[in-house]
Amino acid sequence: GENVEQHPSTLSVQEGDSAVIKCTYSDSAxxxxxxxxxxxxxxxQLIIDIRSNVGEKKDQRIAVTLNKTAxxxxxHITETQPEDSAVYFCAASFSAGGTSYxxxxxxxxxxxxxxx
Amino acid sequence: DTAVxxxxxxxxxxxxxxxSIKCEQNLGHDTMYWYKQDSKKFLKIMFSYNNKELIIxxxxxNRFSPKSPDKAHLNLHINSLELGDSAVYFCASSQAARxxxxxxxxxxxxxxxRLSIL
Numbered sequence: 001g002e003n004v005e006q007h008p009s010t011l012s013v014q015e016g017d018s019a020v021i022k023c024t025y026s027d028s029a030x031x032x033x034x035x036x037x038x039x040x041x042x043x044x045q046l047i048i049d050i051r052s053n054v055g056e057k058k059d060q061r062i063a064v065t066l067n068k069t070a071x072x073x074x075x076h077i078t079e080t081q082p083e084d085s086a087v088y089f090c091a092a093s094f095s096a097g098g099t100s101y102x103x104x105x106x107x108x109x110x111x112x113x114x115x116x
Numbered sequence: 117d118t119a120v121x122x123x124x125x126x127x128x129x130x131x132x133x134x135x136s137i138k139c140e141q142n143l144g145h146d147t148m149y150w151y152k153q154d155s156k157k158f159l160k161i162m163f164s165y166n167n168k169e170l171i172i173x174x175x176x177x178n179r180f181s182p183k184s185p186d187k188a189h190l191n192l193h194i195n196s197l198e199l200g201d202s203a204v205y206f207c208a209s210s211q212a213a214r215x216x217x218x219x220x221x222x223x224x225x226x227x228x229x230r231l232s233i234l
Contacts, residue, residue, distance in 0.1 A: 032220035043206060043225040044159065051220075087157055093220045102147060102210050102220045103172050106159040 002027040004092050006107025014115050019080050021110045023090035024072040030092040033066060033073045034104070038087045047088075048075070080114045087111050119143050120226035122207050128232045129197060136193045137229045139207030146212040147171075148190035149223065150182060153204040165190050166212050197233050204228045 003026040013019050025033075034049035050057045050064045050073065057064050061080075066073040077084055091104040120141045129135055141148060149172075150162040164172035165184040179195045190207060207226040 034222060036225075038157075043227050045225070046222050049222060089159060102149075102212075102223060103161060103164065104223065105161075109157045109159075 002030060002092055002094070002105040004090060004105050004107040006090050006110060008110060009108065010111045010113070012113045012115065013080055015080060015082060017080055019075075019077045019084070019112055019114075021075045021088055021090070021112070022072060023074070023092075023107045024070075025092040025105075026071070027092070027094060028068075028071060029094045032093040032102075033064070034091050034093075035062075035064060035075050036089045036091065036106075038089065038109075040086075044089060077112075080112075082114050082116050085112055085114045120207055120209055120224050122205075122226040122229050124229060125227065126230050126232075128234065130234050131197055131199060133197050134193070134195045135197060135231070136191055137205055137207075137231075139190045139192070139226055141188055141207075141209040141224070141226075143209055143224060144211075145209040145224075146187055147210050148184065148187070149208040149210075150190065150192050151206040151208060151225075153206060153228070155203070159206070163190075163192075194231075197231075199233050202231055202233045204230050 006023045031052035036044035037047045038044045048062050050066050061078045063076040087109045089109050090107040093104045122139045147166045149164045153159050162176045163182040167187045168184045181193045184190045206228045208223040210221045210223040
């Protein structure tokens with residue numbers, strides 16, 4: 001089955017700096033890679049996702065890059081703010097012809113702390 | 117309006133008891149999921165139902181039994197609760213994609229049920 005490794009486990013940055021979180025996956029058939037943000041005591045919320053037919057996607061201060069050959073993808077947050085502090089999870093999933101049921105395999109999570 | 121709602125939010129009970137968690141989504145999605153998040157924050161899928169049919173069952177003890185009365189509801193019943201069952205259980209839903217060139221769809225999570233076993 002799929003295995004997703006996420007690094008680092010904790011990341012501390014100063015407000016205004018950039019933050020990068022990296023994930024690697026094992027199943028070359030995986031083709032959907034979402035990122036979730038989970039604040040303390042809250043539910044995971046989708047912040048951005050990327051499919052295997054593109055190499056990069058950006059949404060304001062957040063961007064995700066995908067390297068299919070190396071089987072890794074990364075989350076980039078620019079101009080970090082204290083409200084970006086949370087646990088971030090990457091995930092990978094596979095879909096093919098027919099009905100896709102979206103089994104997500106999650107990374108271990110990264111605790112991001114943005115200091116004012 | 118909450119898109120994916122779970123009840124109860126907190127559940128504290130004794131070892132050996134049987135308990136249920138309910139989930140409802142008003143997004144019109146076809147697929148619903150149960151995830152377990154342990155004390156180390158690791159998120160792992162347990163079950164998935166598509167339009168009332170079980171499609172994912174991830175090596176979960178048979179003390180856990182999901183039930184989907186209709187595609188908007190997915191409940192989780194747990195028998196003979198054990199200490200190791202203490203966790204946060206999240207329900208999620210997504211729109212199942214069909215046809216050629218099928219694509220995964222984003223999953224929307226509920227607020228979670230924190231289960232504590234005494």
